[in-house]
Amino acid sequence: MSLDAIRRVVEDRLGFDAEALGESVLGTAVTERRKAVGVADLSSYADRLKRDAQEFQALAELLVVSETWFYRGGEVFPYLARRVAAVIGTGRVFRALCVPCSSGEEPYSLAIALSEANLPPAGWEIDAVDVSPRAVAAARLAEYREFSFRQCPAWVRDRYFQRTERGWDLSREVRERVRFRVGNVLATPPTNPPGYDLILCRNLLIYLTPNARQRVVDGLTAQLVPDGWIGVGHAEPSAFAGRPFRPVGPAEHFLFSRSAVGANAVPRIEPSKLPVPVSAPLPPTCPSPRPVSNPTPPEPPKAEGPNLACARCLADAGQLAQAIAECQSVLGTAGPSVDAYLLLGVLHQARGELGLASDTFRRALYLDPNHAEALTHAMLLSEAAGRLEQADSFRARLARVAAGDRP
Template sequence: MSALPSAFAGESYGIGRFIELLHRTIGLDAESIGANAVSRAVHERYDLWRDAQDGTLDDYYRAVTQDSARMQELIEAVVVPETWFFRDPEAFAALARLARVRLHERPAKPVRVLSAPCSTGEEAYTVAMVLIEAGIPAERFTIDAIDVSERALTIARRAHYGRNAFRGRALDFRDRHFRAADGGWQLDPAVAQSVRFSQANLLQLDTHAFERFDFILCRNVLIYFDRDTQCTVLRVLDGLLAQGGTLFVGPAETGLLMREGMSSANIPLAFAFNRPVRESANVFNGAWPAPQNIAKPLPLVKPAFVLPAWASAPPVVRAMPVAKLREEAPIEPAPQMNLAHARALADAGQLDAAASAALAYLNAHPSNADAYYLLGVIADARGEHQASRGHYRRALYLDPAHREALTHLAACLSLDGDESGARLLLARAERVTGSPR
């Protein structure tokens, strides 16, 4: 970025006070997006304010701190939505299956889901679509979605999306739930009406105002906070999560939750966690236990996830049985079908079988980055963290633009305390985001 304009350079406090104000208000760690990005946002809003008020930067700072509308305008300038439908699709498939389990265990109580922050609504609407397609009637679930940005919520409530909201190749859901309209796609009202949107600041949320949620999606936001703010948000989420509930985070945030003592739900590719609990007490004491301070492992809320037969639902990618493959395709099966079978085994909790299937595929296709990435995820689920790092690095050697391997290895480096290395990998992942992988 070029040098700051003279109106900024001559001020006694400079841009730092705005950075601190945004940190106090919404928890933003300026380093996560770059101080220059914050400078540009402040400059943009200050120029607009000065055209009408003809004041100094000091005057503008006072106006922002004293006028909630001005503060909201600055927040809107800093917050840039980046999301799309079915981002990390395995998480949504896992949520739908777990919701069926939850309804079986508590048939009289609807499943409650929270998307926080929800950005422009794609995540919350994806949850609604997968629950409906899992055969769960609309009256059996509720979805609340909150965000600090009123601009993003306006887009979400409109439920009309352009091409950027639909990424990747698996777009059959668009044909089922959208209609072409006004140069984009309009969501089916039956789906749109199943989500309740409201403006809220996650850092200032009154957890007592909500009934606890069975599932919370707080994905790809913790990486924008510093360590103290991350702990604050985790305390808020704990106050919102029902006993036995599941928290979904982004792939780059798994290392943080493991470091803070959360228990993996052991659902590969879903990035799902449960609250750690002691047998003698289920009350959160206000601080997440650090793993090094625990004398012995805490009992998990649940063992490695194994879906009951009665709760099975069609997965996102259905693997064809090997016998059927041989019957219909006497030549070598397509590579993606072999990997789909390995993924399906991993998703069902059959980690040994999944690893064997992935290794068998690699014997025939030793340069396949996706297979090495899957082995890394399986190793992580087994707790074999050193092995997982090797698999992720091998995947990136073969495919330097493999977004999932980049974000997972970044999480591993963060867990090891290598924050600079993690940031470099996340920056690489951002540059390839939106590819058809």
């Protein structure tokens, strides 16, 4: 028997695109768990997974990618602090949800930015959710290794952490500002009444099947206040295709505001026609997911010559400049390709190099004028730059592609 039945359970419950996750990642995890519980064959293990929630959890821990660090996306946190100040100014308490929160670096970064902005503590609340009990336990413990600060301004660590023998302990004032819980974003019922002003859902959608991505965005949208914001990772804006959202703030922050459906909504695309986001999931040649407690950075795969898998690994580890260099080498050696231009464009955008990002998406569109993800990126960048006519033209092209009407 193959892994198919197990793959279906994983896709159904976690939404993971198990096929793209790599036969070897799933296969290795299943072998490890079968050994641990003493189940000899795949079919019995598949049955066990369906009825034993604890065993499913144990397998999930081996599949999740817990990669995160403080101030990931840098300037987005001070930018969000300004939004929080504006909402508090109206007399409302600002409520944020961070899902997935992994080992806590992201929600704590938000809490630190809000403390830095001297916002009244009674004016804001942060909830944080992750499917991995191990990650949530690490988040509650709030003891971090050097690796968690790999792209974080030094003053953050100096001001809010204390050096210990094990690493760095987060100050109690910040720790107490975030409420953590274990939860599956695919299964969590919306709060009633919906009440989040901001949901950060970064670097999860890239690992999901198109259907799961749609379900997650539907569920999160239902939890937002009418003018609430959602923040996603740099490779994830295409999840907003067809939704009543418009980009807000600098394009490199990947923030979207909920708004009435209208001219600015991104045209709807059926889940099956949605492009697979460019930077994920990790290709099979990449290192397997790093356990939360392991402070060692993953090594990008050693391959002969430049390749996109390596560029994606570097991007996932936050090494954007190296990832760009790798993409450029791929283009130099293998020649132009849509995938390489798309990844390069996303990387430029993540670094705030918006002119370069626009040019690069155009190159991708030159090779494939109907590429939905390239069209989405190009449209959002034009809109963010105030080039509304150009944005409309990309939107119209995207609508034609969505309708299956390929020009």
